[in-house]
Amino acid sequence: MDRSTIWMIVAGLLNVGLVLLVAPFFQGVLRKVTARIQSRQGPPVRQPYFDLLKLLGKEDIESGETPAMQRFAVYLSLATVLTVACLLPMGFAAPMNGAGDVILLIYLLTLCGICTLLAGLAAGSTYSLVGISREMMGMITLEPLFAIAIIVGALHTGSLRLDTVLNGSVYATAGVPFSGLIMLVVILMSFQGFVQRVPFDISEAETELMEGPLMEYSGPKLALFKYAYMAKLVIYSTLFVALFVPWGSELAFPLGWLLFWGKVFVLVLLVTLVAATHARYRIDQAIRYFAGLLAIALVALVLASYGH
Amino acid sequence: MIAREMFEKFKARFGPLIDRADLPNDRRLFVFVDRSAVKYVCQHVFRELDARYVITIGADDRPFSGNFIVAHNFAFDKEHLLCSVLTQLPADDPKIDSITDMVPAASWAEREMRDLVGIEPVGHHYPKRLVLPDGWPEGNHPLRKDVAWNEVPAEFDPEREFHFDDPPEGCTVVPFGPFHPTLDEPAHFRLYVEGEMVRGCEYRGFMVHRGIEKLAESVMGYNDIPMLAERICGICGCVHNVAYVQAVEEAAALKPPPRAEYIRTIMLELERLHSHLLWTGLACHIVGFDTLFMQSFRIREPIMWMAEKISGNRKTYALCVVGGVRWEITPEIRGELRQTLDKLETEWRSVVAAVSRDRNIQKRTWGVGMADKDLVKEAGLIGPVARAAGVDIDCRRDHPYAAYDRVEFDVITEHGGDVWSRLLVRMREVFESIRIIRQCLDKMEPGPLQLEIKDELPIGRMGLSSVEAPRGESHHFVITGENNRPRRWRVRAPTYQNLQGVPRMIKDQQIADMTISLGSIDPCFSCTDRLETIDLRSGTTKIWAQEELLKLTRAKKA
């Protein structure tokens, strides 16, 4: 193996480690800020680390329909999220440049969503089945949005490589980047759905569905699911920043890296504020909302193919 | 005048069917009719005279008169009259015609009468067990006087299963409860679901049935029962406390001193404040809006502190004894109460202003859980549920008690009949409560807090009392008895009636709306299930080992 391959692998693993380290921290920030908005003290920012440790130490009760499939779903969900982490640029260039391209990224993102479906199906209880039916309906209208954003970038730059596309490529037009701006607004308005927070955390609605797909999971399996959930927030935020807010990424190591994570932090705060000030929508209302956004995104796609 | 006029109407219409009538005061009417005429009389009262159905009560009066008694209570809200149609049943033949086909709201009350007193409602459309657990032996009716209050029936069958009805064609069953994160208390709604739409449901409740009525009739005295009554409910305890005491005072023709009446009014309104604020928070939590939930609770906390200053406890005020109240409102408390109310009013106004314009919450609550005027009449719905449908009823104005005849307030109504309207009604009632408390504080004169009761209370007299709880009308019926104990005490909590309307409210709606529809009646299951429980663990001697329990909870049940 030559140096570049070794470097690729090491960089990928570094990314994974960074995501694992930082995801509970962002979750802790989200909980703390939510608490302050609700006039209360809130848990300490490092609480999610303790929660995960506690869950990992608990007894693993296999109570669903198909325990083998449940185990598979758990590992798959965390694994897909971490694989996406290997592909994304997190303050540096994208690690595995030659190994993959944006089509792989789109597929992996969709696979993340499918893991929840697998989880609910494997559990097999009434509430999880209702939860995954909602999730399926939501995914049909939601997942294409990010895919369209990435494709718009690919159309503008004419390449499918990760480092070219994930570098603000949506704005790479001559003149005013209409499609880029439209996609920026569309993704901002649907971002809560991707990271599964209020008002779009419909499949895990605690008060309606008793946690839906995650119902029959406990102990270590639940810990890994929660970890995947926290990591998704980080992954989607970095993807958003890389695609839509690329300015400053050319700066040298400490500054550029810090600026990148600063942007991600601001995005997480935005997610928190929206989550704290909204009620949850019903699935039919959410689907109509996303379908509307999908129509607008298709308009942007058409514009992009004409070079705008 | 009013009672006499109504009685004249009855006499004109029914004449010879009436055995006896009691008009203890101007607002109460007790009419004894022959048992064959009960259905006819009730139909006339409910349909032609347009009264509101309140409750049906069965009582075992055999040790005293040799008969069973059945009472159907109705309320004439516009005429400010509470009326009871009674009949006596011979001890060997406790059967009576069911009035449920005429008065659909009587469904549960008759089933309860059947379970607990053993009076058979002939012709009831759904005579399934309501209150008693499944393994309870037949023929053992706990509220009968020959059954001891702590008897554990030897023939109790812990293995007997409950038979659920079959769902209609094409529907799957989604169980909602008995354990569910939204509900604080157990209730089992078996939803028949087609896709995401609810097509019907079967309700099974009475899981926290505690034996309150039997206890009160067996081993407690008049002044012990208020402490028991306020524990019927976890939020609206003061209401039951006051309602019971008022029923006894009415039966014994006692009038508490005016200062006591004002203090009762103030505490009742304080309770309404904290209950409505709690409900608003809970409703927002159900739709996923936790921030407003936290804020409602923050705004509500000073009320709890005030209640603790006045009565010594945040919720169980232990306020009344027969003939008066136990706690005084001193001038310092008065000053603090005014300050708390001012602050509460300012903060709540900003919350109401923000929520009224919030499209996000409106989208989740518009058109959900519809209860129109017809359902209100048929199912006998009360409280904010009825007022949100445009039906203008409020016991504080229609059947005045305590000091409500001396204060001015508006009754808030809306016209939507959905959850959004109920939200608006409850939010605005907070301001009316604050207004009432302020008026009471201004109008209160110094005076004694309790009556001097020199004679024993008369025996065998009936008292009715309707108090407006935050959830609706709470109705108590008392027959006084020997040894300083009542012969019969019946509590009808508002959720008892409102729950009977829930299956119609959730029909043809989505599952996601089920919780908020149920939550919008402000259910208080502990109020509803306040009858019997005998501690089964002392009767049966099965000891569950941990492995057995774990296996039981994890086993798949059909």
Next chain:
Amino acid sequence: MSVLSKLEEALVCLKAGKVTLPYPAQAQPLPEKFRGRPIFDATKCIGCAGCANNCPAREILVVDLCQEVRILQYLGRRCTYCGRCAEVCPEKAITMSQEFENGTNAIHDLGQRLEIFMSTCQRCGRCFKEPSVLEQLKMKGYRFDDVQNERWIYRSRAFLEEEKTVDDIAIELD
């Protein structure tokens, strides 16, 4: 417009600041009239059993060991902290303290036992002049509650009995 109302709501929240109280790290002040655990003062008690007769939860047991000695046992299990005992006591021997953190592994910690020497008139010393005529069950005379099994026996007699039956549940008055 929804965005404006959301901003208004956010303003309401932020104006309030942080309201979490540091309990149990710091004790919070209680109002004067707070009804906590009742404390029985044996030096003031005259053994009239008014508290036992008026306790809605029947948590105070009374048993006469002999002519001169009466035991009053407050169990503290189902006590509802209603304060009727303190209200009714003619000697103000019961105070509703401010203790509410009463959780314990051994329920006997909450019990209070008073052993009273009943002097003067052996018959009238057991009578209780009730505050109002609505007294519970009119239990006068000698009492036989079962302290070992922690049960009330609804029976009172004008004379001491040798045998104390523990299965009585029907109410018998002399």
